[in-house]
Every structure is written in structure tokens, then in C-alpha cells.
Amino acid sequence: MPRKIIHLDLDAFFCAVEESHDPSLRGKAFAVGGKPEERGVVASCSYAARARGVRSAMPMGRAISLCPDLQIVSAKHHLYSEASKKVMALLKDVTPLLEQISVDEAFLDVSDLPETAQTIGKRLQAQIKSELDLSSSVGIATNKLVAKIANDVGKKAVQRGISPFATTIVPEGQESNFLSPLPVEMLWGVGPKTAQKLAETGIYKIGEIANLPEKEMSRRFGKHGRDLSRHARGIDTRPVTTEREVKSISQETTFLRDISDDEKLEKTLRTLTMKVARRLRKADLAGKTVKLKIRWSDFTTLTRQKTLPTMTDSEAEIIEAALSLLKKLRPPGKPVRLIGVGVSGLGPPLRQLSLWEEGAKKSRELENILDELHERFGESIIQRGSKAKKEKNS
Numbered sequence: 001m002p003r004k005i006i007h008l009d010l011d012a013f014f015c016a017v018e019e020s021h022d023p024s025l026r027g028k029a030f031a032v033g034g035k036p037e038e039r040g041v042v043a044s045c046s047y048a049a050r051a052r053g054v055r056s057a058m059p060m061g062r063a064i065s066l067c068p069d070l071q072i073v074s075a076k077h078h079l080y081s082e083a084s085k086k087v088m089a090l091l092k093d094v095t096p097l098l099e100q101i102s103v104d105e106a107f108l109d110v111s112d113l114p115e116t117a118q119t120i121g122k123r124l125q126a127q128i129k130s131e132l133d134l135s136s137s138v139g140i141a142t143n144k145l146v147a148k149i150a151n152d153v154g155k156k157a158v159q160r161g162i163s164p165f166a167t168t169i170v171p172e173g174q175e176s177n178f179l180s181p182l183p184v185e186m187l188w189g190v191g192p193k194t195a196q197k198l199a200e201t202g203i204y205k206i207g208e209i210a211n212l213p214e215k216e217m218s219r220r221f222g223k224h225g226r227d228l229s230r231h232a233r234g235i236d237t238r239p240v241t242t243e244r245e246v247k248s249i250s251q252e253t254t255f256l257r258d259i260s261d262d263e264k265l266e267k268t269l270r271t272l273t274m275k276v277a278r279r280l281r282k283a284d285l286a287g288k289t290v291k292l293k294i295r296w297s298d299f300t301t302l303t304r305q306k307t308l309p310t311m312t313d314s315e316a317e318i319i320e321a322a323l324s325l326l327k328k329l330r331p332p333g334k335p336v337r338l339i340g341v342g343v344s345g346l347g348p349p350l351r352q353l354s355l356w357e358e359g360a361k362k363s364r365e366l367e368n369i370l371d372e373l374h375e376r377f378g379e380s381i382i383q384r385g386s387k388a389k390k391e392k393n394s
């Protein structure tokens with residue numbers, strides 16, 4: 001029996017929420033994001049703005065040069081997450097086989113329901129529109145890969161300047177035909193590097209991958225090549241997974257002006273690390289790998305990681321690893337545009353403490369108290385004595 005998979009994606013989600021909040025924005029060219037003088041980036045843009053060339057992830061300065069009357073709205077994340085929860089609750093009423101993949105996107109497996117996926121999808125779109133005043137699009141297919149790509153294609157095909165509210169269906173047996181003329185970049189797992197490598201051998205379309213023997217793709221790209229070969233033929237057996245695992249926790253910041261001051265950079269890294277450690281403890285997680293991300297003035301971005309001997313959620317251990325990575329990666333005084341720190345390889349923290357680890361326990365208790373204080377009073381209110389001392393020494 002073929003599966004019935006729906007991919008549902010809200011249309012210009014942040015902007016749609018902003019329009020409900022402030023109806024005077026309706027139909028206008030506006031973008032949610034940071035100000036250009038703060039090197040802001042477009043997080044979401046209205047369809048009127050898209051029609052004039054504005055795109056998400058574009059620097060706000062560039063967006064304004066394309067669309068000088070663009071209105072900039074600063075993000076109200078609490079409103080977005082509230083709206084997102086309401087949408088996901090509606091979806092969950094349809095089936096518990098729901099996989100949320102981002103704040104405004106989810107897969108539903110409706111194979112076991114008597115109605116067609118099309119009926120269910122259209123009803124959901126109508127319901128989300130009438131109850132939450134949000135436009136959404138759906139892609140329907142026999143697997144996640146094709147449902148998602150169908151939705152991407154359907155949304156793009158709709159007339160520019162309006163919410164797509166699209167329903168795109170790929171019937172069973174048509175998966176490979178549907179994918180064939182599309183550019184390889186639309187396949188999951190094809191980033192700029194793979195696309196480049198494929199282009200070097202004259203492959204630009206998904207169908208051209210599908211025409212190559214699977215063995216040939218494996219030879220060129222390893223296991224990844226085998227997956228690509230199958231995906232290009234529209235084969236994807238991955239299930240809709242209800243519990244989405246958190247893979248990493250990270251924080252980063254882009255500076256208003258590039259930072260060359262070593263001390264200031266280190267201080268920023270400490271603040272980011274504190275936030276990461278706090279989020280780990282709040283989620284009751286610890287991690288084994290610490291990752292440092294750096295972007296230089298010329299936009300080159302590097303990441304380096306270090307695996308620790310044991311799982312940790314301790315600020316002190318994470319910062320130690322992050323600082324050693326920073327020292328290896330950056331010559332003193334080199335200007336930095338962005339810095340970030342993250343922890344991956346997540347799992348439950350080790351809670352067994354032997355007697356002589358009492359010290360660790362004390363320090364954990366202290367960190368928990370500090371977390372609480374920071375949450376109540378903000379970042380700068382309180383600092384640990386040892387941290388202040390360390391900063392002076394290093």
C-alpha cells in the first residue's frame with residue numbers, strides 16, 4: 001500500500017503573523033528582520049516585497065536598495081511561536097503521526113485515514129485560514145521527499161505578489177517523472193559543493209542523476225551517492241518521525257563592526273557559552289562535542305570542533321574547549337565579523353556523583369541558581385567571581 005504524506009508549510013509565516021497583528025501592513029512590501037545599519041538580514045518578507053526581488057536571508061541593506069520603500073518590522077518571536085503552536089495543535093488533531101520540521105513546516109502521515117490526502121490537506125488549509133488567519137501550502141505524495149519538493153515547486157509556480165495557498169499533488173507512480181526536469185539543488189542533500197561536483201560532469205537536472213546507474217553515483221559520492229541516486233528516482237522510505245531529536249544547541253552573534261580586540265572577542269565567546277550551557281541545563285541535556293564558528297571580515301566562515309572525554313553541560317568545560325579552538329584558529333588581532341559556539345553529540349547528562357565529586361555538585365547547584373537569576377534579571381546582573389578572575393588572568 002502506498003503511503004499518503006502531506007507536507008504543510010505556512011506562506012511567509014512571520015509576515016502573515018505581523019499582518020494579523022497590524023492589518024495596515026496587508027499588501028505592503030515589508031520585511032521582518034534587523035535594521036540595515038545593524039547589518040540586519042531579512043528573516044521573512046511579504047509577497048509584495050518578493051515580487052520586487054527581496055528574498056529571505058538577504059542583507060537588509062541590499063533588500064532596501066532593491067525596494068527603497070520597504071518597511072522593516074522587527075521580529076516578534078513570542079507571537080510566531082504562539083501561532084506556530086496553534087497550527088501544530090490543529091495538525092495534531094488530524095493525526096498523531098506529525099513531524100514538525102521547523103516553526104512553520106510539518107509532515108503528516110495520513111495513510112491510515114479513510115479520506116484522501118487531498119481532502120485532508122485542503123481542509124487543513126481552509127481551517128488554518130479561517131481559525132488563525134494564516135495562509136499555508138501543501139505538497140502531497142507517497143513520501144516525504146517528493147511531498148516537500150512538490151510543495152516547493154507549487155509555491156514557486158503561483159503568481160508573484162500574493163500568498164500561494166497552493167496544493168500540489170504528485171500521484172503514485174509519477175514521482176520520478178515529476179522530479180526529472182527539476183534542478184539538482186532541489187534534492188535534499190545537494191548543497192553548493194555537491195551541485196558543483198555534479199555540474200563538473202554535466203549534471204544539472206534531477207533526471208540526469210536518475211539516469212546514471214546507482215553504482216556510478218556510489219563510486220563518485222560514496223554512500224551519499226547511493227542516497228542521491230534513490231532520491232532522484234523519487235524513492236524515499238524515511239518514516240514520519242514524531243519525536244524530533246535536538247541535534248545541537250548553539251549561539252552566535254554578528255558584530256556591528258568587526259572585532260579585532262582579543263579580550264572583547266573572548267568576552268563575547270564567554271557570554272555565548274553561558275547561554276549555550278544554560279539552554280543545555282534547561283533541556284536537561286549534555287553534549288560531547290564543542291564547535292566554534294568564526295566569520296572573517298571577507299565573509300569566509302570556518303568551523304572547528306573538539307570532542308571532550310565526557311558529556312558536559314558545564315560552562316567552564318565548554319568555554320575551555322571553545323577558547324582552545326579559538327586560539328588555534330585565529331591569530332591575535334585578526335578582525336572577526338561573527339563568532340559562535342555550539343555543543344552537539346547530545347544526550348542525558350551524567351547525574352551520578354561520587355563523594356569526592358561533591359565539588360562538581362556544588363558548582364552545578366550554583367550554576368542552576370545563576371540560571372534562575374539571569375532569567376529574572378537579565379545578562380549583566382551577576383557574574384561568577386572565578387569567571388571575573390579567569391578573564392583577568394588569561
Ligand SMILES: [Mg+2]
Binds near residue numbers: 010012013
Ligand atoms: Mg514557510
